[in-house]
Amino acid sequence: MRLWIDTDLGDNPDDVVALALAVAHPGIELIGVSTVSGDVVARAEMVRRFFGDLGVDVPLVYAGPADPRALAAAEAVLAIGPLTNLAGLLRAGVDLPPTAVMGGVIRPTTHRGERRQLESNFAADPVAAAVVVDQAEDLLIVPLDVTAGFVADKVTHDRLASIGAVRAHLDRWSSADNELVLHDPLALLALVGECVTIGRRQLAVTVEGRLVEVVESGSEHDVVAHADLAAARSRVVDLVVGTPFG
Secondary structure, eight states, rough: EEEEEETTTTTSHHHHHHHHHHHHHTTOOOEEEEEOSSSSHHHHHHHHHHHHHHOOOOEEEEBBBOHHHHHHTSEEEEEEEEEHHHHHHHHHHOOOOOOOEEOSSSSSEEEETTEEOHHHHHHHHHHHHHHHHHOSSSSSEEOOOHTOBBBOOOHHHHHHHHHHHHHHHHHHTTTOOOOOBHHHHHHHHHHHOSEEEEEEEEEETTTTTOEEEEEETEEEEEEEEEHHHHHHHHHHHHOOOOSSSE
């Protein structure tokens, strides 16, 4: 699968793990990365630096949305940040390839000690989330209520931190006493059909960014309903830690 990733790398380090997993996965050829949210130029430079530290060839990296001609070579897109870039492409008439989105909440869930009905990627740009859910034709949604349980235990954290390029991002996050939740790597596994159960739902996005089921008028999409978190944890660690980067 030729994959394009749209990321807000630089905040939660699960983006870094997802990028490493994309490079390590035998069924994926990572052909490009675009950055979204805030200072996209700084995020793009961080992406390039990460690949350099990882010791792998840098794919195309765009600060901001992907060039449609470059994106046309992708067989799938993984969106692991706010959906601003994807919505812009759709508004411009670009047909997206099959797309997996880490975002939204189907069932209210507790995450980082708070009961959540809003997920940060959708809440960051609710209008964009609404456009993508309404207009994308082949969309897989990987919601927070599934990913929130994918917490890295100490063994998983330490094994991922054994990779130098990953460790700096994990250390910065851990120094603030944040637990590592692997939302984005789970979304990547879902995209390639591993470790998850998928259902169909008719969905829309409210003005606040809430993902809601609208049976009569919503857009029908695939949604991850359940994940085998033990299998997913083993898969992420085995691939990322077991790959001789460089």
